[in-house]
Amino acid sequence: MDIQERQDFLLAQSGDREAFGRLATSHWPALCQWLFGVSGCAHTAEDLAQEAFLRSWRHLARLRSAEAWRTWLFRTALHAYIDLSRRKSGKSLEGLAFASSAPGPEALAIAAETERALAVGLASLPAELRAALLLATQQGLPYAEAAAIQGVTEETARWRVYKARQLLLRMCFGPHEVPV
């Protein structure tokens, strides 16, 4: 986080809505992207993100720093997703409609095929593995922060990312890829 965001955090803590608006605008894409990856649904991601931001506004005073706020924000969003999943137990969340920005129209057919396989594979992962993998790769967060967001130890966060990659290799590229 840069100094501007830290300053906005302090201002937001003192009740400045505009400063919080700037923080929200800055962190909205990342949270939405992650939630989209976790939930597989753009609408769900937006709803969850909105709730997480509003909750964080109400609890700003309890947070000690801008960094702690970001962790809290992601953790709150994850809990909201877990609650939502429980309420919809047995039903999938509208299907995982991942839309990767990586390949353009000129992408090779084989690449599109791989991507479809990866989309299906990612959707098949247990949610906690998916969340961990996306925190580490998509969001580029250190394991310590990924662990704090998920409420687990750093070691567990590492293991989840490892396991997610292992399962994706197996599902998308064949069982021979997976080491013992």
Add this chain to the structure above:
Amino acid sequence: MTPCETTRGWLLASPDELAPEVSQHVARCEACRETLARLNQIDQFARGIAPADASAGLEKLLTRLDEEPAAPALQAWAGWLPAERAARFVLAASLLAAVGLGWLLGRWPSTSAGPSQAVDYANLVTRAVEHDLQLSAAQTPDDRARVMLALSEDLRREMFRAAEQGQPDLEMLAALYQQTLAGGLDNNVRSAPADRRAALEAELAAALEHASREAQQLAPRLSSHTGAQVSLVGESARTAVDRWRRSHESPASETPVANGALARPETMLAMLVTRGSAIRSDADAVELSEHSAELAEQLMSSIVSASDQGQTEWAQQLSQQLPAVADRAAANLKVADAAVLSAEKRADLDRIAEQFDASTRAMEQKLERLPAPARAGIQRAIEASRFGRERAAQARQGHPAARAGGAKGPPGKAGGPPGLRKGKGADSDDQDEARREAKEQQRERIKERDE
């Protein structure tokens, strides 16, 4: 386990950061190279996942945010300060917090301000402590508002000076200036008696409008980023004036004053240094004593820490502030001691005096290892705190003078803080009666404790 299996285990753990021996194996082994390529595909795919357009959701969020009630920012302090006090407190604290932050973040200048230097935090701390003393002595919201204006002007002038010298990192000063106006200054103006408020606002508005004009003149000459920060300061000044004017037009629509809670450790540290800024106009003598004694203790502890960390100049600078703060603490203790207090308040005063005594004793023990310039300031503070020490000794011995108060007359000038009764006229009988009661209560408490 084969080398390939081992290598793939490492690849799964961290495909981005491979140890040299793993990289060497991958370079030689086609199968492992392929695994690495596939893992990179997985990570690349994960990074590329994004919803098509989430901007509508953001707009909805910002709309909903406007409808949300104000964040309960002061709750974090609920157990520590009365809410009314906390709002003012947070303001002053945050000012010094950022100054403290500057130091903590390694920006502390090694010498006094000069052309090559950016923000002169050392001078700002000096001024902030002076203002803190003024705040702890001020008895009315009007006086407090004027001190807050002076503090905001210090911040603004230093920011503008640094901006003209090309210093880019002025966001913190801009934010602090905003907070000074939106918090402490505004709070005190609103607390001013109705018959004086208009005159006070006119006086302050003149200074703020001047600040706004200076910002307008300066901003175009600066880089876009710095100019934006300076404009923000000018805008804050103008907004404060507008807000007062609007509140006259429709008093019912006054918005709650921005307040805040700063909960970082470094902020807490600075918060303690500035506790004096939170004194209410109707604070009693014991509260005043506590505030000034805590400020003195905090300064002493900061001096030792700074000295231990090799921040000799910082320790020296704080030491220069300490005598005045210690004098204030000692004077406030004397005033409180002379006041008619309830048994509970008397016990509070004993506790404050004992704590102050303990702090000065701790300082004495550490005196030898402090740098010479710091020692002089500390010595002065120790002398100033002698009264607190005597008071604490009396309290420990259950000395009647320490229990019932009034053994020493209140110092000098008339018109002490509310709750204080001074002089010997018509009130002296009441005072004697109250002292007898307090003494009796104290004896009972001691008896109960001994039993």
